[in-house]
Amino acid sequence: MMFFLSRWPAGWSRQSRCTLAIALGVVLLLLLMCFIDIPLSRMPEPIAENAELFAEGSRITVYLTLVSGVAGLVLGVLGALGRLSSIAPVRWVAGLYIWVIRGTPLLVQVLFVFLALPELLPWLKLDDFTSACVALAFNAGAYNAESIRAGLLAVPRGQTEAARSLGLSNWHTFWDVIFPQAFKIVLPPLVNNFIALLKDSSLAYAIGVVELTNVANRIQSSTFQPIP
Numbered sequence: 001m002m003f004f005l006s007r008w009p010a011g012w013s014r015q016s017r018c019t020l021a022i023a024l025g026v027v028l029l030l031l032l033m034c035f036i037d038i039p040l041s042r043m044p045e046p047i048a049e050n051a052e053l054f055a056e057g058s059r060i061t062v063y064l065t066l067v068s069g070v071a072g073l074v075l076g077v078l079g080a081l082g083r084l085s086s087i088a089p090v091r092w093v094a095g096l097y098i099w100v101i102r103g104t105p106l107l108v109q110v111l112f113v114f115l116a117l118p119e120l121l122p123w124l125k126l127d128d129f130t131s132a133c134v135a136l137a138f139n140a141g142a143y144n145a146e147s148i149r150a151g152l153l154a155v156p157r158g159q160t161e162a163a164r165s166l167g168l169s170n171w172h173t174f175w176d177v178i179f180p181q182a183f184k185i186v187l188p189p190l191v192n193n194f195i196a197l198l199k200d201s202s203l204a205y206a207i208g209v210v211e212l213t214n215v216a217n218r219i220q221s222s223t224f225q226p227i228p
Helices: 003-007 014-035 050-083 087-104 107-122 128-154 157-165 171-205 212-223
Strands: none
Touching: 014 171, 050 087, 050 128, 050 171, 050 212, 087 128, 107 128, 107 171, 128 171, 157 171, 171 212
């Protein structure tokens, strides 16, 4: 681990490197959970006899988190750039998106995507898992957008002026100068948002996604044993 920490950009603080290492470790652990059988069969009843259901529910939770997290990160970057755009309509659209998503409950958003969106767009066919991913991704994207926007604004303006004075284009200025500095600033809040997304994925049970919470609720209803 120390070898990889020493190989990362020298401009990053030790705290930023450790935060990134932890984030990568969490993602790796979630990926391993998708492909390694969870040894629940050794647990006491009624967990042991339903070990396969719990394992499958855990995998669905991991898939929900990873798919929504990646899509939410992309939406967050686009939303942040939209908020900082010099084009007024783009700023208004990005601001409206962030305001609506951050101002309404996530459960309402999940129900809206699953129940109302197909009515508004009849050609759009979404199953329960895809609907949950869409709702979670748009929710995470709104929160990521504000974190990324704050990180971009935290980079001193002199960095942009220095890059432009060296003849760098707008794209290279952003990608090679501004974004690396902003990324190490926004990494801790992005990790927090990812952890919150993992917990919020349990709301997918409301539309029938058989993730971990839904599996536990079903088994509790059939066995009448809520404590295990």
